[in-house]
Amino acid sequence: xxxxxDTLENITYDELQEGDSATFVKTLTEDELVLFAxxxxxxxxxxxxxxxxxxxxYHERIAHGMWSGSLISAALATVMxxxxxxxxxxxxxxxxxxxxxxxLTVNLKVLSKGRRNRVTLACDVRNQNxxxxxxxxxxxxxxxxxxSLSKPRLPKITIER
Numbered sequence: 001x002x003x004x005x006d007t008l009e010n011i012t013y014d015e016l017q018e019g020d021s022a023t024f025v026k027t028l029t030e031d032e033l034v035l036f037a038x039x040x041x042x043x044x045x046x047x048x049x050x051x052x053x054x055x056x057x058y059h060e061r062i063a064h065g066m067w068s069g070s071l072i073s074a075a076l077a078t079v080m081x082x083x084x085x086x087x088x089x090x091x092x093x094x095x096x097x098x099x100x101x102x103x104l105t106v107n108l109k110v111l112s113k114g115r116r117n118r119v120t121l122a123c124d125v126r127n128q129n130x131x132x133x134x135x136x137x138x139x140x141x142x143x144x145x146x147x148s149l150s151k152p153r154l155p156k157i158t159i160e161r
Contacts, residue, residue, distance in 0.1 A: 008151050010082030013117040013142035020110040024075035027103040028063050031159050036067050063098040068134045072123045075106040076140055081119065084143030088118070092136040096127070103128040108138075117141050 011020070037043050042064050045052035053061040069092050076085050098104065107124040114120070119142045125134035 006151050007148055008078055008083050009148040010084050010143045010146065011080050012146055013081070013113070013119065013144050015146075016081060016110055016113060016119060016142055018110050018112060020080065022075065022080035022108045024071060024079050024106040024108075025103060026071055026074070028067065028098060028100055030100050031157075033061075033063055033067070033100055034159055035157065036064050036070075040064065040066065042066070058097050058099075060099060063100070063102070065092075065094045065098075065134075068094070068098055068104060068125050071104055071106050071125065072108075072134070072136070072138060075108055075123075076121070076138060080108050080110075080121075081140060081142040083147050083149060084145065086141040087138070088141060089139040090123075090136060092123075092134055094134055096131055096133045098127065098133055102133075104133065111137070113142075117144055 033047060037048055046056055046058075047061055047064055050061055053059070069090065072090065073087060076087060077083065105126050107126070109122040109124075111120045111122050119140050121138045121140070123134070123136045123138050124132065127133050
């Protein structure tokens with residue numbers, strides 16, 4: 001899904017097939033790193049303090065692991081299955097650090113369909129160098145009614161430094 005798309009359309013439970021796949025791409029900016037810390041309350045200096053992070057195993061600041069996890073949520077909610085999806089469960093394995101200006105691609109693949117509109121999806125998140133940064137599995141309730149709606153306009157947020 002691109003940030004330029006103005007319409008969100010779901011894929012219903014009946015339309016989904018095992019093996020179906022979708023992607024979602026996003027680049028981590030400095031502002032988003034700071035906003036994620038503010039919204040989540042995770043102010044670990046490994047994410048926010050360059051001097052502190054310089055003495056870490058990564059030698060520089062890294063993103064919150066759950067920022068990458070939140071991209072999986074965004075992909076499920078906006079791409080596949082899309083609007084109306086209910087997120088039930090997620091397993092995550094963090095394989096590599098994400099840094100400011102990294103571009104992540106979330107790859108979703110339908111593994112199975114179950115009773116009561118349950119769907120299990122493989123989740124694979126890779127950086128711009130095609131290196132795995134997160135892997136896991138999601139379980140959702142897929143929507144049963146087709147919807148197509150305008151993408152909401154979010155407010156502009158300014159960060160004071």
